[in-house]
Amino acid sequence: MELYGYWRSSASYRARIALNYKQLDYNYIPVHLIKEGGEQHKQSYRQLNPNGLVPTLVDGSVILHQSLAIMEYLDEKYPEPSLLPGNAQRRGAIRALSLDIASELQPLINLRVQQYLVRELGADDSAKQAWLQHWFRQSFTAFERNLEEVSGKYCVGDDFSMADICLVPQVYSAERFGIPLDEYPLLREVYARLVELPWVAKAHPSQQPDAES
């Protein structure tokens, strides 16, 4: 299997955690999102992923984009350990929390959105920071409330799941963008537990071959 990704891309980070959790070997192919205007826009990459976003997973003849689709594909093909453990209610909660991050928050703070704010709408650093803080705050405030209802050791009960895989990279991004996390004690507690897990630690951006200082 090949995973096209970028070291500090949150969606690539998700795919890496899932692959590690399932102990699947893969070749990591870096796609530099900044260099030369972004390798994700090159024709050769867009043939694999017409959205021009990372990650992309190639498994033989299967070419898949969207990290949640990649995770569900891996889960169907390699069911153990499951990324969606538990009964229908638990699985519903896992999917809902995963989507809260992957569909509601991350798209608003993505690189291309930040670039559009700056280049097309003339946002300066403080306007861009206000944008990031606003959306992180809205999302993490709701996430914290949801954790009060459904968390245990991890996001949903005591089993590691896709929701945890979505949370870790988003907290990493928040720290990177200087977003204060004091208002989310439960989120920080779960995150602290998650980053200690070996399959999560191995997926950290700093551990990737394309990591920059």
Ligand SMILES: N[C@@H](CCC(=O)N[C@@H](CS)C(=O)NCC(=O)O)C(=O)O
């Ligand atoms: N929903 C997509 C999001 C993919 C995505 O937004 N990837 C970002 C990095 S985290 C990207 O490639 N950004 C490049 C750009 O904005 O030009 C997924 O989960 O795979």
